[in-house]
Amino acid sequence: MEVLSSRKRNIYFGVLTLIFLVAAPAVALYATGYRLSSNFEIIKTGGIHVAVPTSGATFYLDDEFAGNGTIFQRSFFTQNLAPGIYTVRIEKEGYHPWRKQLEVFPTFISEARALLLVKDPELTPIPETLSDIGIGTTTANTRYREILGAFSATSTGLRGAPLGATTTVAYLGATTTVYDRDGVGIWLDDLGLHALWLRKAEDYPYVFCAFTECTPEILVWGRSSEIRHFDFLPSDNLFVLLERPDGIVVAELDTRVPQNVQPLYLSEGAQFRVIGNVLYILDGKQLFEVKI
Secondary structure, eight states, rough: OOOHHHHHHHHHHHHHHHHHHHHHHHHHHHHTTTTOOSSSOOEEEEEEEOOOSSSSSSEEEEEEEEEOOSSSSSOEEEEEEEEEEEEEEEEEEEEEEEEEEEOOOOOOEEEEEEEOOSSSSEEEEEOOOEEETTTEEEEHHHHHHHHHHHHOOOOOSTTOOOOSEEEEETTTTTTEEEEEETTTEEETTTEEEEEEEOSHHHHHGGGGEEEEEOOEEEEEOOOGGGGEEEETTTTEEEEEEEEETTTEEEEESSSSSSSOOOEEEOOOEEEEEEETEEEEEEEEEEEEEEEO
């Protein structure tokens, strides 16, 4: 093996040193999220993270396929995005699709939580009577009667709301009674159904912030006369159940467009109640426990 001369070694060392000096800043910039734009400008990138309630969904970014969720992966995360507004769409067979416009900022991960309701929710009938086949008699179902009682109970101090914890807050120069859960209060007035952030402004959930501005209030539904009853979705204070003349729907609390409202159970006159984080639907005399 020929030994390199001192001159060649110096040349190789100089070339490699030059490559390192040129590449190291580029690698460092890339690792920290900087990219070269189409205008040959160095820009700082951001990302998008969307939590999804079910596995196996398909993700689209600006109508282009961006990946499939697996049985272990429910969330959608993409990074190295140039600042700007992107449309995220999430679909899964048997579910209503969801989409949202999200703005990406430099060094910032824009968050969202997808409303992805199954088109045919699992309904477990709760019979009004129980039959004893052995002796051929029927008896009243105590559970049916107990749950039915919740549908006739009226809320105290809050129009259209369920029985439960209420809080009186000062808002826009007046006192307002809201039904609250974990810092989010909802109430119904002549203007519609509102959601209000009850805690510190610096702790705003992302749903109360549209692009660069945050607001303490979200108008969830603007047609007050259509809402007969409302409640939070069980175990989640960012989605609201609405009882309308045409049936029951779920609306998301989010100032960013579009505001997704998906049907849960469409049947004229159907009612719902949430009792101990369990959702029940009453359609005529038929009573169901609902698994979403």
